[in-house]
Amino acid sequence: xxxxxRTVDALSYQGEGNAAFYVWDSELKGFGLRIYPSGRxxxxxxxxxxxxxxxxxxxxxxxxxxxxxxxxxxxxEALADVARGADLSGRKAQERQGETVSELxxxxxxxxxxxxKKTWTDDERRIDKRILPRWGTFKAKAITRADVAALHxxxxxxxxxxxxxxxxxxxxxxxxxxxxxWGFLPEDHPNPAHRIEDFKEEKRDRxxxxxxxxxxxxxxxxxxxxSARFALWLYLLTGARKSELLAARxxxxxxxxxxxxxxxxxxxxxxxxxxxxxxxxxxxxxxREDGNPYLLPGKLPGAHLVNIDKPWQRVRKVAGVAxxxxxxxxRTVGSWLAQAGNSLHLIGRVxxxxxxxxxxxxARFGEDHVRAALEQHGARIMGAxxxxxxxxxxxxxxxxxx
Numbered sequence: 420x421x422x423x424x425r426t427v428d429a430l431s432y433q434g435e436g437n438a439a440f441y442v443w444d445s446e447l448k449g450f451g452l453r454i455y456p457s458g459r460x461x462x463x464x465x466x467x468x469x470x471x472x473x474x475x476x477x478x479x480x481x482x483x484x485x486x487x488x489x490x491x492x493x494x495x496e497a498l499a500d501v502a503r504g505a506d507l508s509g510r511k512a513q514e515r516q517g518e519t520v521s522e523l524x525x526x527x528x529x530x531x532x533x534x535x536k537k538t539w540t541d542d543e544r545r546i547d548k549r550i551l552p553r554w555g556t557f558k559a560k561a562i563t564r565a566d567v568a569a570l571h572x573x574x575x576x577x578x579x580x581x582x583x584x585x586x587x588x589x590x591x592x593x594x595x596x597x598x599x600x601w602g603f604l605p606e607d608h609p610n611p612a613h614r615i616e617d618f619k620e621e622k623r624d625r626x627x628x629x630x631x632x633x634x635x636x637x638x639x640x641x642x643x644x645x646s647a648r649f650a651l652w653l654y655l656l657t658g659a660r661k662s663e664l665l666a667a668r669x670x671x672x673x674x675x676x677x678x679x680x681x682x683x684x685x686x687x688x689x690x691x692x693x694x695x696x697x698x699x700x701x702x703x704x705x706x707r708e709d710g711n712p713y714l715l716p717g718k719l720p721g722a723h724l725v726n727i728d729k730p731w732q733r734v735r736k737v738a739g740v741a742x743x744x745x746x747x748x749x750r751t752v753g754s755w756l757a758q759a760g761n762s763l764h765l766i767g768r769v770x771x772x773x774x775x776x777x778x779x780x781x782a783r784f785g786e787d788h789v790r791a792a793l794e795q796h797g798a799r800i801m802g803a804x805x806x807x808x809x810x811x812x813x814x815x816x817x818x819x820x821x
Contacts, residue, residue: 450494462490476507581618638738647730658752
């Protein structure tokens with residue numbers, strides 16, 4: 420296939436999971452297009468160095484940096500340089516100091532976030548929404564502390580999103596630290612995201628109450644997006660993390676063992692979720708798509724559901740729980756388990772927490788059961804002491820007056 424404007428516009432990501440997906444030009448050997456799960460398209464050339472190592476060199480992003488025709492001309496020039504003995508990747512490394520914020524962001528995602536963070540899609544979302552529209556074409560070394568502080572304040576104060584503001588500042592800080600290591604910035608260049616005071620954050624304490632659940636259930640069942648509808652019910656029934664559940668495959672479901680296997684989790688270990696009767700019944704109702712290995716198929720052939728934010732916005736509005744976030748469904752599982760008297764250790768295993776302190780937030784939900792246990796214990800003690808039958812709860816004042 421020749422890479423032209425028409426063919427490039429028609430192409431979409433067809434890889435599995437987050438695997439790299441390339442389409443190569445049929446006329447110019449080594450010239451290709453990389454398509455990302457987010458939909459971003461970048462022109463590349465591939466070549467081998469004098470030592471035989473295969474290298475990839477990014478020419479630029481389609482639509483933002485280059486047209487298809489411009490990319491072809493640049494590819495011809497780059498491959499001609501290779502034929503003369505040039506190492507494009509090595510040459511680019513020497514030019515890093517003049518790189519733009521856009522290129523720093525791309526390097527951060529490819530070289531760090533996607534390799535080390537299970538939640539890299541959150542970084543990609545913030546980059547696409549917050550950073551690139553504002554500074555994408557700026558030189559990385561031109562961004563100042565005042566620039567970052569202004570963005571941080573805008574998100575936290577004007578939009579009222581303190582958590583988001585702090586996460587964006589942390590993301591920028593990490594990117595600029597790595598940018599110095601990678602040569603995007605001089606080694607002595609100050610990190611513009613340092614020494615900016617974060618907004619005060621309070622621990623999130625929101626979950627679906629028994630009074631709210633009937634309304635939420637009805638709203639979920641009325642949601643027109645079928646995959647999103649099944650996803651929301653599975654969140655409530657399993658407590659799985661959003662990204663991990665969206666990427667779940669049918670091959671990881673064992674009906675015989677009533678178990679869902681999640682091989683790639685935030686905790687860095689395979690997680691097995693026992694499936695309750697309602698969860699198994701729900702899975703039985705999910706139609707399977709030919710050629711699609713995922714429980715929750717997306718719009719693209721063979722791909723899984725990627726984003727359910729819009730369906731969730733509709734559902735929570737109809738249910739009258741506008742302040743409930745999608746992650747609060749996972750928190751709901753933990754809080755309801757705690758209220759049923761289950762131990763924090765068990766809740767931590769269900770939710771696949773790496774750190775026991777993460778589960779500690781559910782401790783207070785079990786206070787009623789602690790109180791009930793102590794009431795029962797007190798009744799048995801006083802009964803054994805002869806003040807009342809062991810099965811009754813004693814009014815100590817009346818018992819002492821006898």
